[in-house]
Amino acid sequence: RKKLHNTILELKGNIRVFCRVRPLLPDERASPEGNFISYPSSVESLGRGIDLVQNGQRHSFTYDKVFSPEATQEDVFVEISQLVQSALDGYKVCIFAYGQTGSGKTYTMMGRPGLLEEKGLIPRSLEQIFQTRQSLQPQGWKYEMQVSMLEIYNETIRDLLSTNRSAPDVLRAENGSPMKQYSIKHDASGNTQVSDLTVVDVRSAREVSFLLEQASRSRSVGKTQMNEQSSRSHFVFTLKISGINESTDQQVQGILNLIDLAGSERLSKSGSTGDRLKETQAINRSLSSLSDVIFALAKKEEHVPFRNSKLTYLLQPCLGGDSKTLMFVNISPDSSSANESLCSLRFSARVNACEIGTPRRLT
Numbered sequence: 001r002k003k004l005h006n007t008i009l010e011l012k013g014n015i016r017v018f019c020r021v022r023p024l025l026p027d028e029r030a031s032p033e034g035n036f037i038s039y040p041s042s043v044e045s046l047g048r049g050i051d052l053v054q055n056g057q058r059h060s061f062t063y064d065k066v067f068s069p070e071a072t073q074e075d076v077f078v079e080i081s082q083l084v085q086s087a088l089d090g091y092k093v094c095i096f097a098y099g100q101t102g103s104g105k106t107y108t109m110m111g112r113p114g115l116l117e118e119k120g121l122i123p124r125s126l127e128q129i130f131q132t133r134q135s136l137q138p139q140g141w142k143y144e145m146q147v148s149m150l151e152i153y154n155e156t157i158r159d160l161l162s163t164n165r166s167a168p169d170v171l172r173a174e175n176g177s178p179m180k181q182y183s184i185k186h187d188a189s190g191n192t193q194v195s196d197l198t199v200v201d202v203r204s205a206r207e208v209s210f211l212l213e214q215a216s217r218s219r220s221v222g223k224t225q226m227n228e229q230s231s232r233s234h235f236v237f238t239l240k241i242s243g244i245n246e247s248t249d250q251q252v253q254g255i256l257n258l259i260d261l262a263g264s265e266r267l268s269k270s271g272s273t274g275d276r277l278k279e280t281q282a283i284n285r286s287l288s289s290l291s292d293v294i295f296a297l298a299k300k301e302e303h304v305p306f307r308n309s310k311l312t313y314l315l316q317p318c319l320g321g322d323s324k325t326l327m328f329v330n331i332s333p334d335s336s337s338a339n340e341s342l343c344s345l346r347f348s349a350r351v352n353a354c355e356i357g358t359p360r361r362l363t
């Protein structure tokens with residue numbers, strides 16, 4: 001079995017999957033029968049295997065990396081920093097966080113507010129990018145950076161940086177007015193254009209952190225009104241990077257997309273009616289579209305179903321081809337989450353066993 005997994009890992013191209021198990025929270029407990037989930041025993045061991053025991057059956061999965069609960073935000077960032085760096089070299093990079101609500105996606109992406117050492121990979125990535133930009137200046141490199149942030153809820157895009165006071169998207173959502181329709185287009189050079197989306201020029205990591213706060217306020221306004229919407233929507237952070245070297249005339253265009261996906265949990269059949277049912281169906285459809293797209297790219301199929309969801313259509317130029325994709329599968333160690341954890345491990349194992357483009361190293 002181990003040999004098979006290793007072969008799969010070698011065959012894969014530009015997609016990697018990291019699994020991260022969060023610590024038990026104070027009111028949670030491990031399974032009464034002992035550990036139902038087992039993972040690498042220490043951060044240093046950086047193992048690849050994770051086992052989950054359910055109803056007496058052991059399910060084993062292998063990933064590019066498995067982070068145990070002791071792994072710090074820094075430990076995780078060290079493993080992705082070169083991938084982030086490649087956006088400055090002109091690559092299109094997507095980093096996703098996948099998992100049920102409460103499994104640690106937002107912690108991984110954003111971190112815990114106010115605690116510097118617990119900053120997530122979005123703020124860490126931006127600090128690194130702006131530091132590198134500075135260090136490349138003496139070699140003649142000049143970079144321009146633009147940020148946009150949006151949310152996809154029920155297949156509808158909401159601009160999180162809209163400052164249009166007369167009708168910001170969050171208020172439309174609150175009072176039930178029809179949502180503004182954003183259309184997605186891909187231009188001739190393969191860039192995504194979202195009509196009317198706010199795009200902000202940024203010069204420092206600090207400026208981006210103000211924008212992140214603004215986006216998080218926009219999200220939380222929606223949240224009180226709409227069923228914890230933030231866990232029911234995909235959050236997409238995009239940094240566009242254009243660089244030119246004034247001595248050599250070399251040019252690069254890179255993109256870094258950091259995506260906190262909607263919670264992957266299935267609703268129990270009872271009680272899933274009305275809006276909640278519609279919401280869950282929209283999430284399940286778009287998450288399975290994401291895995292369908294990755295599969296079609298892997299199999300080099302002629303038709304890749306990018307148009308089946310807003311998320312995949314939005315990210316079309318950044319998936320496949322020469323781009324680089326990393327998916328975090330976030331896992332809760334709480335015994336009551338065993339079913340959902342198994343579903344997440346299965347979903348991501350499917351994604352992990354893929355080859356996109358020619359085999360190459362991630363960094």
Ligand code: ADP
Nearest residue numbers: 022023100101102103104105106107108112231
């Ligand atoms: P999600 O975004 O998947 O819904 P959260 O990121 O909000 O989940 O995590 C749920 C809770 O677990 C939060 O209180 C968060 O602070 C905590 N948490 C998640 N991952 C970790 C971690 N690696 N270390 C410490 N606390 C964590």
